[in-house]
Amino acid sequence: MHVLTRKLPAIFKLNLMSSTAIYHHKKSFNLENGKQLRELRVAYQTYGTLNANKDNVIWACHALTANADVADWWKGLFGDKYLFNPAEHFIICANVLGSHYGTTSPLDTDPVTGNPYYLSFPEFTIRDLAQVHQLLAEHLGISKIKVLIGGSLGGQQAAEWAISNQIEIENLILVACNAYQTPWGIAFNESQRLAISADRSFFSQQPDGGMKGLQAARSIALLSYRTYEAYNATQVESVNEKTGDFRAASYQKYQGEKLCRRFNAYSYWYLTKAMDSHNVGRGRTSVIDALKSIKSNTLVIGIENDFLFPINEQEFLGKHIPGAEFHSIKSAYGHDGFLIETDILTNMIGTFLKDSVNKKIVKLHKIA
Numbered sequence: 341m342h343v344l345t346r347k348l349p350a351i352f353k354l355n356l357m358s359s360t361a362i363y364h365h366k367k368s369f370n371l372e373n374g375k376q377l378r379e380l381r382v383a384y385q386t387y388g389t390l391n392a393n394k395d396n397v398i399w400a401c402h403a404l405t406a407n408a409d410v411a412d413w414w415k416g417l418f419g420d421k422y423l424f425n426p427a428e429h430f431i432i433c434a435n436v437l438g439s440h441y442g443t444t445s446p447l448d449t450d451p452v453t454g455n456p457y458y459l460s461f462p463e464f465t466i467r468d469l470a471q472v473h474q475l476l477a478e479h480l481g482i483s484k485i486k487v488l489i490g491g492s493l494g495g496q497q498a499a500e501w502a503i504s505n506q507i508e509i510e511n512l513i514l515v516a517c518n519a520y521q522t523p524w525g526i527a528f529n530e531s532q533r534l535a536i537s538a539d540r541s542f543f544s545q546q547p548d549g550g551m552k553g554l555q556a557a558r559s560i561a562l563l564s565y566r567t568y569e570a571y572n573a574t575q576v577e578s579v580n581e582k583t584g585d586f587r588a589a590s591y592q593k594y595q596g597e598k599l600c601r602r603f604n605a606y607s608y609w610y611l612t613k614a615m616d617s618h619n620v621g622r623g624r625t626s627v628i629d630a631l632k633s634i635k636s637n638t639l640v641i642g643i644e645n646d647f648l649f650p651i652n653e654q655e656f657l658g659k660h661i662p663g664a665e666f667h668s669i670k671s672a673y674g675h676d677g678f679l680i681e682t683d684i685l686t687n688m689i690g691t692f693l694k695d696s697v698n699k700k701i702v703k704l705h706k707i708a
């Protein structure tokens with residue numbers, strides 16, 4: 341199978357209007373669990389220019405398998421002709437800790453042993469991912485973010501970062517995410533890790549170890565990202581005569597292979613564990629108190645038929661984040677709709693940001 345022999349992907353497809361950079365954090369990075377990474381490298385991409393007032397920063401946090409090139413994976417919302425465009429904004433997106441698209445990951449060499457980490461990479465949490473964003477912001481001299489946005493695992497990071505209150509975040513946009521990972525979400529992730537660990541090559545500690553397992557993991561994950569309706573709309577057979585070789589089966593295999601062409605099982609393993617760790621209440625008085633501490637103007641968007649992060653999870657965020665607006669959208673795609681329904685997101689977010697500017701003007705008038 342080609343999935344077992346394929347080389348790891350090139351780190352980035354370069355985007356012409358953007359610039360890609362690496363931040364080398366010169367000190368050790370302390371993880372929430374008390375462990376340390378002696379070296380930390382963060383790959384990030386910027387688009388546009390920071391203005392003189394340093395108040396045009398749009399920071400996007402990516403989901404499980406994406407990378408720093410937000411104009412590629414969130415095209416329609418980010419890019420030249422879109423709501424978040426480089427002519428107006430200074431857009432930043434960093435590849436998360438543990439992902440191999442340029443940031444320190446299990447495929448890197450452990451400076452202590454001189455060998456690649458693979459399964460000796462320390463576990464990390466969503467809070468650690470947010471802390472890495474904070475370090476990058478400090479390195480870039482950014483003390484105010486106009487809009488912090490993320491969907492799914494990206495939204496989890498954005499929520500954690502906002503709660504940490506280390507940087508001013510004027511507007512926070514949380515899409516298809518939650519305040520803590522539910523038993524349902526953890527069960528999906530564990531099932532995917534079971535698939536990976538059933539592939540004994542995962543323990544070979546090679547860059548392409550666990551690829552058959554990763555293929556199965558993506559197939560399981562896809563069921564949580566999509567819907568019954570979507571499969572009926574796209575994978576239904578045109579004839580009744582078949583007893584095998586079904587389209588839906590080939591789709592699952594293909595989607596698994598497609599991920600294996602651009603991802604690795606070790607990053608996937610650690611990132612799903614980070615997702616499981618998500619709980620904004622950990623070490624704080626409660627989940628609700630943590631949400632109540634958010635100071636940003638917040639928009640929460642949920643997808644009505646999101647099977648993985650059901651809409652009640654976003655309603656909960658909207659209810660407990662002070663002054664938050666909550667909206668729901670319909671998407672045939674279910675959870676993955678957050679990556680695809682960019683026209684709806686553009687309208688919703690555009691209106692929210694305009695209203696937020698108007699509210700600010702009214703507030704200033706009142707003060708004057």
Ligand SMILES: CC(=O)SCCNC(=O)CCNC(=O)[C@H](O)C(C)(C)COP(=O)(O)OP(=O)(O)OC[C@H]1O[C@@H](n2cnc3c(N)ncnc32)[C@H](O)[C@@H]1OP(=O)(O)O
Pocket residue numbers: 352353405406407412413575587588590591592594595598602676679680
């Ligand atoms: C460096 C990089 O690679 S950038 C990384 C890009 N990805 C990310 O950032 C992660 C976020 N993105 C995603 O999760 C996804 O791309 C999404 C959700 C946005 C869209 O998912 P897609 O897989 O593109 O869409 P969809 O589910 O409609 O599947 C279409 C694909 O399945 C194939 N397909 C459809 N039906 C079948 C079938 N019955 N059998 C086999 N293949 C099938 C199509 O030919 C198409 O193939 P292609 O992707 O090679 O063109």
Ligand SMILES: N[C@@H](CCO)C(=O)O
Pocket residue numbers: 403404405406491492493565675676
């Ligand atoms: N489809 C997304 C995961 C769902 O949030 C990704 O591959 O990053």
